[in-house]
Amino acid sequence: MRRGSLVSRVFAIAFLxxxxxxxxxxxxxxxxxxxxxxxxRESRSKDVTAATLGVETVVADFETxxxxxxxxxxxxxxxxxxxxxxxxxxxxxxxxxxxxxxPVQERRARRLTNxxxxxxxxxxIPVLAIAKLDPRAARGEASSDExxxxxxxxxxxxxxxxxxxxxxxxxxxxxVDSVAQRAELVGVVGLAASVLLVLAFGAWIARxxxxxxxxxxxxxxxxxxxxxxxxLPELGASEVAALATAFNSMTRALEAGRDxxxxxxxxxxxxxxxxxxxxSMVSHELRTPLSSVLGFTSxxxxxxxxxxxxxxxxxxxxxxxxxxxxxxxxxxxxxxLEEGRFDLALEPLELVTLVREQVLLFFGNTDRHRxxxxxxxxxxxxxxxxxxxxxVIGNLFSNAIKYSPDGGAIGVQVKTVRDRAxxxxxxxxxxxxxxxxxxxxxxxxxxxxxAKGISGTGIGLxxxxxxxxxxxxxxxxxxxxxxxxxxxxxxxxxxSEAPLEQAPRQPAxxxxxxx
Amino acid sequence: MPEPPRILLxxxxxxxxxxxxxxxxxxxxxxxxxxxxxxLELVRSHVPTVVLLDVMLPGGSxxxxxxAVRAEPELAAVRxxxxxxxxxxxxxxxxxxxxxxxxxxxxxxxxxLSAAVRExxxxxxxx
Numbered sequence: 001m002r003r004g005s006l007v008s009r010v011f012a013i014a015f016l017x018x019x020x021x022x023x024x025x026x027x028x029x030x031x032x033x034x035x036x037x038x039x040x041r042e043s044r045s046k047d048v049t050a051a052t053l054g055v056e057t058v059v060a061d062f063e064t065x066x067x068x069x070x071x072x073x074x075x076x077x078x079x080x081x082x083x084x085x086x087x088x089x090x091x092x093x094x095x096x097x098x099x100x101x102x103p104v105q106e107r108r109a110r111r112l113t114n115x116x117x118x119x120x121x122x123x124x125i126p127v128l129a130i131a132k133l134d135p136r137a138a139r140g141e142a143s144s145d146e147x148x149x150x151x152x153x154x155x156x157x158x159x160x161x162x163x164x165x166x167x168x169x170x171x172x173x174x175x176v177d178s179v180a181q182r183a184e185l186v187g188v189v190g191l192a193a194s195v196l197l198v199l200a201f202g203a204w205i206a207r208x209x210x211x212x213x214x215x216x217x218x219x220x221x222x223x224x225x226x227x228x229x230x231x232l233p234e235l236g237a238s239e240v241a242a243l244a245t246a247f248n249s250m251t252r253a254l255e256a257g258r259d260x261x262x263x264x265x266x267x268x269x270x271x272x273x274x275x276x277x278x279x280s281m282v283s284h285e286l287r288t289p290l291s292s293v294l295g296f297t298s299x300x301x302x303x304x305x306x307x308x309x310x311x312x313x314x315x316x317x318x319x320x321x322x323x324x325x326x327x328x329x330x331x332x333x334x335x336x337l338e339e340g341r342f343d344l345a346l347e348p349l350e351l352v353t354l355v356r357e358q359v360l361l362f363f364g365n366t367d368r369h370r371x372x373x374x375x376x377x378x379x380x381x382x383x384x385x386x387x388x389x390x391x392v393i394g395n396l397f398s399n400a401i402k403y404s405p406d407g408g409a410i411g412v413q414v415k416t417v418r419d420r421a422x423x424x425x426x427x428x429x430x431x432x433x434x435x436x437x438x439x440x441x442x443x444x445x446x447x448x449x450x451a452k453g454i455s456g457t458g459i460g461l462x463x464x465x466x467x468x469x470x471x472x473x474x475x476x477x478x479x480x481x482x483x484x485x486x487x488x489x490x491x492x493x494x495x496s497e498a499p500l501e502q503a504p505r506q507p508a509x510x511x512x513x514x515x
Numbered sequence: 516m517p518e519p520p521r522i523l524l525x526x527x528x529x530x531x532x533x534x535x536x537x538x539x540x541x542x543x544x545x546x547x548x549x550x551x552x553x554x555l556e557l558v559r560s561h562v563p564t565v566v567l568l569d570v571m572l573p574g575g576s577x578x579x580x581x582x583a584v585r586a587e588p589e590l591a592a593v594r595x596x597x598x599x600x601x602x603x604x605x606x607x608x609x610x611x612x613x614x615x616x617x618x619x620x621x622x623x624x625x626x627x628l629s630a631a632v633r634e635x636x637x638x639x640x641x642x
Contacts, residue, residue, distance in 0.1 A: 280601065284571070287600035288528055291622035295534040298625055313537075316530045405550060405573035 006208065006237035013204065017197045024190020031183025038176040044098065045169045048105070051095040052158045055112065058088045059154055062124050070131045070138045081128065085120070092116050095161075105161055112157045119150050212240040216247055228255035274445065278458065285327055289320035333463045334443065342470050344385040348494045351380040351389075351421050352414055358390060359412060362397040368407035369400075369427075375414040380421045381494040388467045389491075392475075395460040396425040396487050403449070404429025404484065416493065420473075424488035432479040440477070441465045464489075519544045520636040523563035525554040525580060526598070527572055535567060538625040539632055551575040555583060563593060565635050567628075568615075570599040570606050578606075581613045594635040598623065 065081020068074075092113045099105035123146075131138035141147070212232075219230045228251050232244035296313045299305075305313065336342055352375045363371045382389075400410045404427045411426040432440060436447035443462040468475040472492050479485035521544040526532045532547050539545075546561050548554035551574035558566060558580055566584070570577040581597065584590045596617035597610040607618050617631045 284600040287621040288531070291600075292528065292530040292534055294622045295531075295538065295625055299534070299537055316533070320530060 006239045009208075009237065010205070013197075013201050017194065017201060020190065020197055021194045024186060024194065027186040027190070028183055031179050031186065034179050035176055035183070038172050038179070041172055042169060042176075045165045045172075048095070048098045048165045049162055051091065051098055052162050054091040055088075055095055055116070056155070056158055058084045058091050059116070059119075059151065062088070062120070063151070066124060066127055066131070066142060069128065070135050070142060073131070073135060078128075081124070085124075088116060088120060099161070105164060108157050108161050108164075112154065112161075115150065115154050115157065119154060123147055123150060208237055208240065212236060212243065216243060219247065219251075223251055223254065228258055274443070274458070277446075281458070282327075282331070286324065289323045289327075292320040293317050293324070330459050330463070334459055337443065337463060337466055342388075342466060344388060344467075344470055346383045346385060346471075348381050349384050349386050349389070351382055351423065351491070352376065354386065354390060355393060355412065355414055355423065358393045358397055362394060362401065363410075369404065370407075370409045372409065372411045373413075374411065376416070380414060380416055382421050382471075382491045383494045384471055384491060385467075389471070392464040392467050392489065393423065395464050396423075396489075399460065399487070400425050400427040400429070400485075403427065403431075408484075417490070419493050420490045421493055422488060422490045424486055426484065426486040428484035431481040431483050431485055432477075433481045437479070441475075520564040521546060521561060522632065523548065523554070523557055523561065523566045525566060525572065525577055526569040528569075531569075534625075535628065538628055540629075543632075543636075549573070551577065551579060554580050558584060558590065558593065559587075562590060565616075565632055566593060566595045567632070568595055568597050570597060570601060578609060578613060581610065581615055585614050596631055596635070 061080035061084035065078050065084060068077025069081065071077070092109075096106070096109040096113060099109050123141075127138050127141050130141060216232060219232055222230045230251055232247050234241050234244045234248065236244075296317045300310065300313055300317075355375065356373075359371065359373060363369065397410075397412075404410070406429070408428045409426075411424075413422075413424045413426075415422050432447055436445075439445045440447060441461050443459065445462075446458040465475050468489050468491070473490050475487070475489040477485055477487040519542055522539065523546045524532045524535055525548045526535070527549050529549070532549075536545050546557050546563060548557050551572045554566075554568075554572070554577065557563075566580065568577045568580055577597070577599075581595050584593045584595055594616040595614075596619060597606065597615045598619045598621065599606040599610070600621040607620075610618050616635055619627060619631065
């Protein structure tokens with residue numbers, strides 16, 4: 001793809017147009033000059049013809065004056081002779097001067113001048129002198145052959161000169177005609193070429209500039225209407241291509257910006273939906289224990305029960321009130337999460353003991369689920385916040401129970417993997433549909449559990465992940481819909497305890513100070 | 516002496532089932548279900564006079580029980596009181612549309628509960 005600059009092309013074409021116009025004008029000017037030259041020559045031809053006439057007149061005056069004097073011997077008829085005598089040399093000189101740059105005519109002019117001089121000195125003047133003495137003898141002399149020959153010679157030369165000028169004039173007129181025709185042709189052709197070139201130039205500009213600009217304007221209007229898919233072809237002159245490239249990158253940026261905004265909006269709307277869901281969820285979660293608390297309280301206030309029953313009801317009230325308190329804690333956790341502050345009270349604690357405590361709490365009075373507990377005999381010590389870790393473990397247990405509503409097996413396993421403690425909780429319950437996997441740790445995200453009649457706030461796992469991450473650990477899961485889930489977490493072993501833990505597995509290094 | 520009216524308590528919280536039993540007193544024959552499948556099974560096998568029906572149940576929505584009652588001719592006489600923690604109005608509206616005989620929101624007054632059950636069981640005896 002060749003991409004010349006538009007500016008350089010415009011200059012090149014403008015230069016071409018100027019050259020064509022200039023050349024036509026130069027040819028035209030040349031034609032006009034030669035025409036003027038021809039006109040000059042033509043007028044000089046006329047001068048030459050006039051000068052030959054002047055010479056002929058002089059000769060005629062000589063003849064007329066001489067004859068008149070010979071016949072009358074009076075001064076009156078002799079006047080032409082006197083006039084001619086005064087003028088002949090001047091007339092000859094003028095003719096000579098006019099043709100001095102023309103060799104043929106100049107030779108004739110010289111011959112003419114000589115003949116004229118011979119005629120005046122050898123014939124006219126002597127004949128006049130004879131006529132004064134003897135008119136008869138002068139008459140004979142005037143009509144002699146010699147004189148007749150001389151006059152014929154002079155007239156012949158004059159005729160030749162006039163004839164030559166006439167021929168030349170005719171030739172010149174023809175050449176002037178052809179020059180004029182040629183000039184006309186060049187002028188017309190040059191003008192036509194210039195007009196065509198200018199038109200082509202205009203069309204080219206229109207195609208290369210106006211059309212892309214119009215296309216860009218149309219595309220900009222499309223963009224203004226909100227269609228960011230518009231693209232311009234990045235072709236043509238470099239400026240036009242640069243415009244198209246800039247335009248395209250603008251629309252691409254707009255498109256990307258719009259998509260980002262749409263996505264953000266989508267996310268915001270979703271988060272808003274989650275909040276709404278949460279509010280009704282909270283109200284639901286609070287109402288169930290509240291029903292027990294209020295109901296049993298009013299029973300106890302209104303009726304008398306035997307002490308054993310009384311105590312049982314109070315225990316229920318106590319338990320449900322604690323559930324409410326725990327819910328309040330959960331929501332507090334959400335606030336802490338949102339504000340990004342978790343205060344952990346870290347201490348070395350034994351994970352297996354903690355797991356056992358939570359197992360008792362959660363599986364103590366369920367007979368729907370079969371629990372298998374797989375824990376090591378050695379202590380597994382991590383640095384952790386006792387209450388927070390208990391909360392995380394309790395959350396995994398309560399999820400395992402909640403999401404296997406038909407009962408089934410629940411496996412709890414603790415082991416050490418290199419320098420980490422690993423706890424996994426496996427159920428064979430509902431499992432998590434594939435499409436929810438990415439978002440299961442999001443706050444308020446419940447993976448459609450509400451529709452299955454499973455209560456909850458969508459807070460537990462979000463808080464659990466934050467707690468585990470704050471401990472330098474990680475939490476994850478794998479799950480197949482309909483086949484249950486395994487959630488596991490790993491925490492770093494307490495550094496002071498880790499070597500003790502690993503020591504028995506390395507008998508090559510005997511321990512001298514075993515406890 | 517006539518048979519005491521049979522009440523089916525559908526509620527996944529054992530504490531609430533116990534509360535309802537104590538509050539309603541000894542004049543009834545109680546049957547209890549803790550999830551949806553159990554509730555559907557018991558309503559068909561025992562054909563109770565009144566069902567106290569929680570909506571959010573393990574296994575699905577309690578309203579399915581109401582639908583079954585209204586769809587099956589053998590259960591035509593069964594009266595259903597929906598007891599829901601959802602106060603948004605949706606459950607109440609849906610319950611009414613499905614033909615529930617009563618609706619109680621959690622937390623409910625024990626007096627309300629007793630009165631509603633008494634009303635339905637007495638009407639039953641008269642008819």
